[in-house]
Amino acid sequence: MSESKKVSLPVLGEVDRRTAVKAGAATLGLAAWAAAIKPWFEWTAELNTDEFLQKHYRELSPEQLQAILNRLTDDARKETGKAVTVKDHKPLPGVSFAYALNLSICIGCRKCAEACHVENNHDRPSHQSYIRVFEMQKGGIDFEKGDATYSHPVPAKDKYYMPVQCQQCENPPCVTACPIEATWQESDGIVVVDYYWCIGCRYCEAACPYHARRFNWEKPQVPAAEVNPNQSYLSNRVRPQGVMEKCTFCLHRTREGRLPACLEACPTGARVFGNVLDPDSEIRWVLENKRVFVLKEELGTKPRFYYFFDK
Amino acid sequence: MHYAGVTTYYRFLRRSLHVATDGGWLFYAWMLVLTAVALVGANAWAVQVRDGMVRTNMTDHVSWGLYIANFTFCVGLAAGGVMMVIPAYLYHDHDMHEVVIVGEVLAIAAIVMSTLSVVVDLGRPDRFWHLIPVIGKFNWPVSMLTWDIIVLNGYLFINLHVVGYLLYTRFRGRTPDPRWYVPFVLLSIVWAISIHTVTAFLYCGLGGRPFWNTALLAPRFLASAFVSGPAFILLVLRVVRVGTDLPVNPGPSRLLVQIIRVAAVVNLLMLASELFTLFYAGGSHLASARYLFFGDHGKHGLVPWIWSAIALNLIGTGLFFTPAALERGWVRPVACACVIVGIWIEKGMGLIIPGFIPSTLHEVVEYAPSLTEWKVTAGIWAFGLLLLTAMLKVTVAVFTNQMAEPVEAAGPGPTTGS
Ligand code: SF4
Numbered sequence: 001m002s003e004s005k006k007v008s009l010p011v012l013g014e015v016d017r018r019t020a021v022k023a024g025a026a027t028l029g030l031a032a033w034a035a036a037i038k039p040w041f042e043w044t045a046e047l048n049t050d051e052f053l054q055k056h057y058r059e060l061s062p063e064q065l066q067a068i069l070n071r072l073t074d075d076a077r078k079e080t081g082k083a084v085t086v087k088d089h090k091p092l093p094g095v096s097f098a099y100a101l102n103l104s105i106c107i108g109c110r111k112c113a114e115a116c117h118v119e120n121n122h123d124r125p126s127h128q129s130y131i132r133v134f135e136m137q138k139g140g141i142d143f144e145k146g147d148a149t150y151s152h153p154v155p156a157k158d159k160y161y162m163p164v165q166c167q168q169c170e171n172p173p174c175v176t177a178c179p180i181e182a183t184w185q186e187s188d189g190i191v192v193v194d195y196y197w198c199i200g201c202r203y204c205e206a207a208c209p210y211h212a213r214r215f216n217w218e219k220p221q222v223p224a225a226e227v228n229p230n231q232s233y234l235s236n237r238v239r240p241q242g243v244m245e246k247c248t249f250c251l252h253r254t255r256e257g258r259l260p261a262c263l264e265a266c267p268t269g270a271r272v273f274g275n276v277l278d279p280d281s282e283i284r285w286v287l288e289n290k291r292v293f294v295l296k297e298e299l300g301t302k303p304r305f306y307y308f309f310d311k
Numbered sequence: 312m313h314y315a316g317v318t319t320y321y322r323f324l325r326r327s328l329h330v331a332t333d334g335g336w337l338f339y340a341w342m343l344v345l346t347a348v349a350l351v352g353a354n355a356w357a358v359q360v361r362d363g364m365v366r367t368n369m370t371d372h373v374s375w376g377l378y379i380a381n382f383t384f385c386v387g388l389a390a391g392g393v394m395m396v397i398p399a400y401l402y403h404d405h406d407m408h409e410v411v412i413v414g415e416v417l418a419i420a421a422i423v424m425s426t427l428s429v430v431v432d433l434g435r436p437d438r439f440w441h442l443i444p445v446i447g448k449f450n451w452p453v454s455m456l457t458w459d460i461i462v463l464n465g466y467l468f469i470n471l472h473v474v475g476y477l478l479y480t481r482f483r484g485r486t487p488d489p490r491w492y493v494p495f496v497l498l499s500i501v502w503a504i505s506i507h508t509v510t511a512f513l514y515c516g517l518g519g520r521p522f523w524n525t526a527l528l529a530p531r532f533l534a535s536a537f538v539s540g541p542a543f544i545l546l547v548l549r550v551v552r553v554g555t556d557l558p559v560n561p562g563p564s565r566l567l568v569q570i571i572r573v574a575a576v577v578n579l580l581m582l583a584s585e586l587f588t589l590f591y592a593g594g595s596h597l598a599s600a601r602y603l604f605f606g607d608h609g610k611h612g613l614v615p616w617i618w619s620a621i622a623l624n625l626i627g628t629g630l631f632f633t634p635a636a637l638e639r640g641w642v643r644p645v646a647c648a649c650v651i652v653g654i655w656i657e658k659g660m661g662l663i664i665p666g667f668i669p670s671t672l673h674e675v676v677e678y679a680p681s682l683t684e685w686k687v688t689a690g691i692w693a694f695g696l697l698l699l700t701a702m703l704k705v706t707v708a709v710f711t712n713q714m715a716e717p718v719e720a721a722g723p724g725p726t727t728g729s
């Protein structure tokens with residue numbers, strides 16, 4: 001390597017000086033590169049190595065999962081000073097959930113959306129919620145004439161109201177889309193996301209026909225005093241930045257036999273929730289006795305979320 | 312014997328590095344500017360990773376933006392290189408065979424740019440390893456995105472192999488053995504079609520997005536790729552001819568112009584038939600198209616984009632049809648620039664964005680890229696051009712036998728560059 005022999009003596013010929021200049025430029029370039037990506041290291045410094053190496057939720061052994069839940073619980077307690085518990089609620093055997101909503105009595109008060117916001121530890125500044133309520137024109141079901149940003153007393157004349165959240169499709173296009181199985185359907189029909197596995201490509205969000213998915217564009221901010229302490233790994237624990245999230249039919253409540261927060265908050269009783277496999281359930285009665293319909297039936301997604309009108 | 316092989320290969324790499332970083336002042340200025348832009352992009356991306364994707368203007372309504380738009384275009388650019396390979400290898404066009412490697416080099420740079428465009432779009436790039444088959448959890452064959460990852464990487468490796476093999480054997484003064492590269496070249500033809508088809512399937516496979524859900528999407532992608540790819544190659548060939556010692560015959564460029572003429576007309580025809588179906592028959596497609604071309608609910612964000620694209624495509628196509636486009640002059644590069652920009656807009660801001668507007672529940676939320684997104688995208692282009700320049704320098708040096716070590720005494724030394 002004739003150049004490198006002489007590189008320390010820059011008084012020599014043209015070729016050698018060039019090589020020396022190049023070496024200098026390369027060093028400068030590397031330094032500039034390091035400076036340019038410094039924010040990356042500021043960010044990774046805050047990350048947890050265990051979290052980085054963690055396996056997919058469904059491949060964790062019970063001990064590994066327990067260790068993670070303990071860590072999450074400890075961290076959340078330290079951060080909020082509250083008695084937070086992060087549990088893992090498994091789907092119950094013989095249960096298949098469905099939801100129905102009576103459009104004749106929904107008044108568009110958005111109490112359900114608000115309850116979701118609080119229950120699921122949503123980002124406060126963006127006022128995030130898994131539910132959007134559309135003010136619709138009577139005489140059809142045409143979202144083109146709908147409006148989800150209305151701000152006037154309800155119910156307005158000639159309008160009806162249509163809350164939309166994840167339809168927990170039996171044939172979910174979001175699950176098919178995900179390149180890494182970070183989102184899947186559980187045996188009770190609820191579609192969940194592993195917040196520690198999702199890479200945030202947002203392909204599922206493009207695939208969902210119901211605008212049901214929400215992305216964490218930044219780290220969600222929830223004041224410690226407002227954090228809901230009853231949390232679950234796959235549902236309402238405070239999400240990390242840069243991952244996807246969605247309605248989970250409040251699995252941390254419903255898998256304990258309670259009702260979803262949105263249903264409890266509804267002042268008109270428009271919402272009906274339950275296990276369709278239970279012949280005595282109210283949801284079963286509605287599905288059998290009302291003329292229910294689903295959104296965008298033609299897409300073949302088979303929603304578990306039904307709408308109906310009284311008469 | 313084996314040891315000698317390793318030393319020769321090492322010498323090849325070392326000489327390549329030397330040649331790739333050596334040139335006149337114009338060359339240095341060019342590389343310096345590109346490096347600076349690439350660094351600005353890298354910084355913007357690092358900030359975006361730290362602060363979150365709020366740094367972009369994407370929202371839950373328009374959840375893909377400039378990055379995925381640019382990704383789509385770059386995939387087309389990579390696929391377009393095949394329009395040199397087909398005449399060279401299937402029709403044994405001798406002159407094209409001489410320069411076909413330019414198309415393959417461009418394909419490598421373009422694939423790198425598309426991969427980077429996806430990486431910067433990830434909310435959690437630190438979890439990139441989840442995408443690696445076996446170690447991660449690769450949802451293949453169900454997810455269309457996994458198919459895209461496979462075909463893009465495959466295409467990258469095929470082209471790296473062909474280019475690397477050809478350059479290295481030439482460097483050693485040997486004649487390339489067709490058995491070692493022709494099968495790969497033929498494979499690359501099929502593969503080029505596949506990368507753009509699968510990328511189209513990414514979008515048109517989504518039933519909930521009527522604007523993309525059309526069987527014409529993949530053919531349209533291919534037609535426009537066979538305009539933008541050859542147009543970009545024409546520009547590269549011009550730079551190579553003016554700036555280096557590599558002899559470039561007029562034949563290949565003329566053939567590329569002919570290819571563009573056909574592909575551009577087919578592309579415009581398909582666009583016209585799509586528009587006719589949209590606006591004459593109406594239906595659920597219409598809302599996005601109406602917003603794109605004329606605006607909707609008093610919102611017009613994409614209207615200037617799409618009409619500029621149409622104007623540029625028409626002007627570029629018109630220029631390609633003038634006799635002057637077949638000659639060496641200013642008409643050809645201007646025409647190339649027009650269609651490249653036109654198709655970049657048409658496939659990006661004109662195709663990806665309107666898929667989200669109106670949203671699946673018919674809300675009209677507009678989108679325009681943020682400064683961060685522009686910086687990152689510019690950085691990706693700068694990096695791709697850096698790579699392209701370096702690879703072309705080596706290619707030219709190998710093909711003009713300028714890879715030898717400079718002679719000790721007062722030899723003229725390498726004089727590549729501008
Ligand atoms: S509504 Fe959307 S997010 Fe929910 S299961 Fe269906 S496709 Fe997935």
Ligand code: SF4
Binds near residue numbers: 177178205244
């Ligand atoms: S954003 Fe996450 S859950 Fe959605 S497709 Fe990408 S990796 Fe899967």
